[in-house]
Amino acid sequence: MAKTQYYGTGRRKSSVARVRLVPGTGNITVNNKPLDDYLALDIVKREVKRPFEIAGCEGKFDVIATVKGGGYTGQAGALRHGISRALCETAPPAVISADPVRYPAYTIPTAMPSGIL
Numbered sequence: 792m793a794k795t796q797y798y799g800t801g802r803r804k805s806s807v808a809r810v811r812l813v814p815g816t817g818n819i820t821v822n823n824k825p826l827d828d829y830l831a832l833d834i835v836k837r838e839v840k841r842p843f844e845i846a847g848c849e850g851k852f853d854v855i856a857t858v859k860g861g862g863y864t865g866q867a868g869a870l871r872h873g874i875s876r877a878l879c880e881t882a883p884p885a886v887i888s889a890d891p892v893r894y895p896a897y898t899i900p901t902a903m904p905s906g907i908l
Contacts, residue, residue, distance in 0.1 A: 797852075797880045798818025806861030810873030812881070815853030817843075817907040821870065823859060842875040852881075 797812040819826040819839065830836050844850045854874060858866045 797877040799873040799875070799877030799880070800857055801871065801876060803868030803872060804865035805863050806857045806858060806865035806869040808856050808866065808869035808873040810870065810877050812852040812874070812877045813853045813855065814851065819852065819854040820856065821854075821866075826888040826890035830863060830864070830867060835863060839867050839870045839874070842871060846878050848878070848881075 795814060799810045799812070801808040801810060821829040826836060827837065830839070840849070841851070856870055856873065860866075861869070866874060
């Protein structure tokens with residue numbers, strides 16, 4: 792029987808992360824190192840784990856990722872983006888609506904017609 796795997800590619804600044812989600816216990820491996828060894832700052836580690844908190848599936852998937860380019864914050868952002876995109880394949884539509892990949896729509900202010908004021 793084949794294992795179920797979900798893939799996602801994340802990008803931020805000049806960093807690119809290839810992410811694979813496998814059902815498991817919540818281990819995150821980045822470039823063959825545990826997340827705690829790969830990233831030093833706790834706030835950056837929290838941002839990487841944030842998509843699991845939003846989707847409500849902490850501890851259900853193992854993450855195997857390869858990251859290239861950029862600095863540690865760019866790589867963490869690319870990891871977060873890749874995890875989010877991989878979770879979109881697994882998640883029901885209600886979770887996708889709260890996905891951090893999607894950004895709010897910005898409205899462009901229009902000029903007021905003359906003579907109103």
